[in-house]
Amino acid sequence: xxxxxxxxxxxxxxxxxxxxxxxxxxxxxxxxxxxxxxxxxxxxxxxxxxxxxxxxxxxxxxxxxxxxxxxxxxxxxxxxxxxxxxxxxxxxxxxxxxxxxxxxxxxxx
Amino acid sequence: xxxxxxxxxxxxxxxxxxxxxxxxxxxxxxxxxxxxxxxxxxxxxxxxxxxxxxxxxxxxxxxxxxxxxxxxxxxxxxxxxxxxxxxxxxxxxxxxxxxxxxxxxxxxxx
Numbered sequence: 001x002x003x004x005x006x007x008x009x010x011x012x013x014x015x016x017x018x019x020x021x022x023x024x025x026x027x028x029x030x031x032x033x034x035x036x037x038x039x040x041x042x043x044x045x046x047x048x049x050x051x052x053x054x055x056x057x058x059x060x061x062x063x064x065x066x067x068x069x070x071x072x073x074x075x076x077x078x079x080x081x082x083x084x085x086x087x088x089x090x091x092x093x094x095x096x097x098x099x100x101x102x103x104x105x106x107x108x109x
Numbered sequence: 110x111x112x113x114x115x116x117x118x119x120x121x122x123x124x125x126x127x128x129x130x131x132x133x134x135x136x137x138x139x140x141x142x143x144x145x146x147x148x149x150x151x152x153x154x155x156x157x158x159x160x161x162x163x164x165x166x167x168x169x170x171x172x173x174x175x176x177x178x179x180x181x182x183x184x185x186x187x188x189x190x191x192x193x194x195x196x197x198x199x200x201x202x203x204x205x206x207x208x209x210x211x212x213x214x215x216x217x218x219x
Contacts, residue, residue, distance in 0.1 A: 006151075009149065036208075043199075043210045043211060043212045043213065044152075044199065044201075044208075044210040045210070046207045046208065049206070049207075086151060086152065095140040095157075095159060095203055095205075096142075096154070096157060096167075097142075097154075097203075097208060098154070099144075099151045099152040099153075100151055101149060101150055101151035102151045102152075
């Protein structure tokens with residue numbers, strides 16, 4: 001069975017400090033990894049996918065198959081980054097997605 | 110293009126009552142799903158559908174029914190509401206790349 005683990009429920013950082021939101025997964029095949037974000041009073045939306053290898057709003061995430069991790073990073077946190085972040089996994093070729101329990105990022109001014 | 114819409118936004122039920130949460134999408138996506146979001150538990154998949162007429166159970170299907178008579182609509186039915194079903198419910202539809210979420214329905218069961 002596939003599983004996604006986000007060990008931190010809450011992560012508080014000061015504005016301008018680096019951010020790393022941790023995500024580990026267990027799946028033996030070829031997974032597709034995603035980060036979704038939910039800002040206050042807004043719907044969940046895709047932040048980035050490992051396949052696209054892009055940077056969105058200054059965030060990046062690298063899939064490390066050896067460590068089965070897909071940590072989300074940003075060098076300098078902004079107040080508008082405060083939100084709930086979910087890591088998600090999809091089995092290759094399937095549509096069903098498994099989400100982690102989420103990490104609330106709080107950026108302190 | 111409205112994306113994914115959900116109604117109602119808020120609902121209060123008494124234990125034992127039934128209701129249907131509506132979900133519709135206008136993106137012609139085959140795959141649709143229902144999640145519930147609870148503090149500390151993230152999003153848990155209730156039911157999903159890979160196309161009209163095809164549905165399957167997710168992680169937490171008990172107490173919920175779904176049907177998919179059209180590509181656009183994927184309603185979620187609570188047959189006999191229980192306080193444990195108090196949650197925020199999200200519907201999503203997806204293409205091969207991305208899931209698109211609705212705004213959510215906040216349900217309280219007293």
